[in-house]
Structure formats: C-alpha cells, structure tokens
Amino acid sequence: MIRTHNRKYFVLTGIVIFTILILIIFVFIIMPRGKPVFLIKENIFYGILKDGDIICRLGDRLWSQVFKDFSIDDKRFSHIGIIRINNDRITVIHAEGTTKPGKDFVKEEPLDDFLKVARTIGIYRMIDLDGNKISGFAMEYIGVPFDWKFDMGDASELYCTELLYIILKRLMPTFEFNTTYIKELGKDIIPIDSISNSEYFSEIYFIK
Secondary structure (H helix, E strand, C coil): CHHHHHHHHHHHHHHHHHHHHHHHHHHHHHCCCCCCCCCCCHHHHCCCCCCCCEEEEECCCHHHHHHHCCCCCCCCCCEEEEEEEECCEEEEEEEECCCCCCCCEEEEEEHHHHHCCCCEEEEEEECCCCHHHHHHHHHCCCCCEECCCCCCCCCCCECHHHHHHHHHHHHCCCCCCCCEEECCCCEEECCCHHHHCCCCEEEEEEEC
C-alpha cells in the first residue's frame, strides 16, 4: 500500500511539474522580447501608402525571431500584409498565426493594430501591376485558416507570403517567388526576403 501511494504521489508530482513547464514555455513565447524603441503610428505613412502596397514588419514576439531567420539575406522582417485603402480608411489584410485560439486566419485589421508590435516596417510596391487588383483579390481570402503546415500545394490554408503568392499567381500565371528549404519543416517556403530582394518590387519606405 505504501509503495502504491508513493507511486501515485510521484506520478501526480510529475504531472504538476510538466504542466508548470508548459505554462512557462507558453508565457515565454507570447511575451514581447523587450519593448520597441518607439511606437510606430499610422500617421507616419499618410501620403506614402497606396492601395495594394505590401507592408513588412518585424514583430516583438519569439515567433517573429524564428520567422525572420527563414530569410537568407534580408532579416529585417518577420511578417507581411497587404494594404487596403477604402474611403481613406487604411487596413491590412494578412494571414497571421498566433497562440490565441480562433485567431489563426486571414484577417483585415486597422493599420494601427498591425503596427502595435512592429519594431521595423518596410513598404514595398509591385512594379507594373495595379495595386487595387492585389487588395481586391486579398479580400476574397479573409477567413481562410493560417497554414501551420506551410504547404504551398494546398490553398485551403495560407501563411503570410503564401497569401501574396497565390494572389500574384492569379494576376500573373507565370509569376514565381524564390523559395528556401527549411530543414525543421522539411519543405520549401517563401521567405520575406523573396519580396524585399525581388526585382518585381520596389522599396518605398523603411523605418526602424
């Protein structure tokens, strides 16, 4: 009886310790990695942004540090979105993966909300392509789940650069982004610097 009691005690203790470790890891993931030097505000971009521009940011979460390192040459950014300007209202359409249940999907949100976690921002514009078409097509994907499998062959789920890729393929069937193989994922993905280094885009603005 004593041995059985001890065994149950050790099992229960192990479960409690494991649960605490999981909570610590979760808090570490969602906590900002320090504070931005200053809060980047929407009014900085008045007169700069156009409908269909691509906005790149470096966020302040642990995942942001992981995603930025998927890029080979330009590691300034970890996430992208598509600018939509409608009746002077500026929003961003983007596929965002978060740790909050029910929040992992393509969404449209105010530019200020997109900027809240930004340490770095870059604005890119497609050369020789109407930005209105890009933002118009982006609207069609709102609500599509985030692609945690990073599978470019399945459009039922999308990650941030995959969303832009599938839109540009519809507008220009021969278009291709550079990809890079990520050993940890076991597949090719579209890194952020496939945009910032692309001959199809021009950098309009950069702020850190």
